[in-house]
């Protein structure tokens with residue numbers, strides 16, 4: 001009966017409604033996504049691109065996009081191949097956003113538009129919710145679109161629910177599907193491995209499907225980071241070209257697919273990777289997909305990055321508008337070999353350097369099996385008595401006495417077979433029955449699907465926070481991928497593992513955030529294997545790579561800067577590479593600065609330089625963290641990299657120029673600055689100069705108009721291999 005009433009209501013609606021009523025407009029300051037319910041009741045995407053003046057234009061544009069298609073339902077305004085959330089089983093010939101099997105074995109779904117509403121969330125954000133329904137089966141799909149006006153970001157996700165008697169099996173469950181009709185498509189992906197994260201690679205899409213995905217379970221961005229640029233028609237550069245910048249906010253297996261069909265139309269699908277993850281959805285339960293976050297830019301990649309950074313500061317990253325802590329880490333100086341004396345000395349070194357915090361890394365825990373290397377102790381989160389007889393509380397007090405904050409490393413999702421945790425709770429560990437355990441860094445993954453394990457991981461953090469005054473910071477590591485994955489807890493629902501693990505981890509992180517809302521945490525994954533905007537709701541920053549050689553690091557930081565703001569990208573000055581302390585520090589300063597060096601081994605002039613650089617960084621960090629980034633010269637184009645940050649008021653800027661490996665006597669052109677006010681006058685001063693060094697910039701200390709700096713520019717790059725120049729630009 002209910003079904004018949006709905007059918008009658010929908011038929012009446014579609015026959016009577018005029019084109020205007022069936023058009024759904026999702027808009028930001030300069031982007032529009034237009035959807036439309038066709039007369040056949042299905043929902044279509046009719047436009048995604050630059051926002052037009054007035055609504056009538058969208059209808060004309062939609063008309064244009066039908067020209068190559070033969071299907072016409074009497075409504076020429078809608079492109080009938082661009083279904084907003086296409087299903088499987090009826091007449092779809094291409095990738096579906098959703099696929100399921102009903103209780104009676106029917107594998108098809110057909111979703112018609114039921115209703116939509118748009119609500120203002122705050123002065124900047126609106127949410128549009130579109131209700132879809134299958135007329136033959138009681139399945140509801142709800143599409144959500146959040147539009148962030150000023151930042152030009154659209155966030156999109158989907159909810160799936162049914163009222164059948166028994167569970168339905170979901171095989172596909174995309175967050176979004178977007179359609180494009182361009183002449184050519186250029187995809188920039190970000191791929192890598194340990195120590196070579198986020199290499200940017202641009203290629204032209206050809207007919208067929210290109211997939212960027214992860215099947216690693218945890219540490220899931222190790223090979224592919226879930227971000228992309230899609231340039232439309234022609235390649236985009238920093239300041240020109242039409243493109244979409246997209247990222248999926250999911251910390252488990254993800255999938256981004258780009259299907260180019262025989263008519264040169266492109267479907268971009270995002271979501272959880274359905275690989276080995278068919279999901280049995282209980283009646284009345286809602287399956288919520290992660291968010292796909294995207295920006296359409298007609299001003300190139302630079303504008304897309306700046307918009308994303310602005311969005312991330314306000315909405316995407318925990319405490320995005322609060323300051324970060326500079327730090328001294330002990331990992332590369334001591335590895336596992338330290339005691340109370342060595343650490344206390346490093347508290348003093350932190351103070352000497354002028355950083356805010358000392359960060360104690362791996363190796364402080366385990367008693368029956370002390371963590372003297374990476375083969376034992378993981379899971380036993382009590383301080384090793386032989387190394388630290390007075391416990392963590394003592395270290396916290398010592399650090400406080402010295403006047404520095406105290407942070408600590410944990411890897412709470414993992415266990416070494418040589419640990420008390422492994423002995424006591426074998427059923428808490430992901431491992432296959434009847435097969436040998438599969439190790440990576442001699443460790444296994446705990447089963448975060450199990451609420452008891454979630455409690456254990458929460459307690460690991462909570463116990464440390466309850467010791468004395470607690471810590472000021474956590475570095476949360478994850479040093480392996482998931483293999484041989486089997487959860488004793490999930491019993492006969494093993495295909496839920498990848499999804500439930502990730503959801504279980506979010507539950508723990510949510511509890512930590514609720515109990516300790518002001519606790520900064522760094523996300524680390526044996527380098528930069530975990531970087532996505534779902535994790536970053538809980539983490540204030542992430543470790544970009546274990547590769548801290550500044551030459552390599554320039555490329556890594558350049559890659560991350562496309563999607564993540566500077567304050568979230570942790571860069572440490574270490575002993576990797578044999579470059580000068582100046583080059584290392586200048587490179588680290590383009591993001592969140594830290595040190596992981598033996599301060600006592602620095603020569604006097606190096607220490608003087610490093611201390612001054614910390615002072616400079618603290619003065620300039622508001623510009624670096626919250627300013628607008630302009631990437632001026634790419635290391636992928638020349639043997640140098642030049643970038644600058646400019647504050648909102650255009651009164652202060654910082655420019656970093658890194659010379660990499662040029663051929664003999666490179667002829668570097670002057671660099672034109674960007675983002676300044678042409679009518680203002682600025683003093684340009686070279687900073688971060690070694691005490692016995694010479695400034696590179698001959699004009700250092702002189703003043704120029706913004707007009708001059710942006711149209712003529714200055715020669716900012718030294719020709720010396722692996723050298724750097726840092727300029728402070730101040731309105732006078």
Ligand code: DGJ
Pocket residue numbers: 331361362409477479524525526527543545546
């Ligand atoms: C991998 C991280 O990337 C390093 O910084 C360090 O914390 C080690 N793990 C510790 O085991």
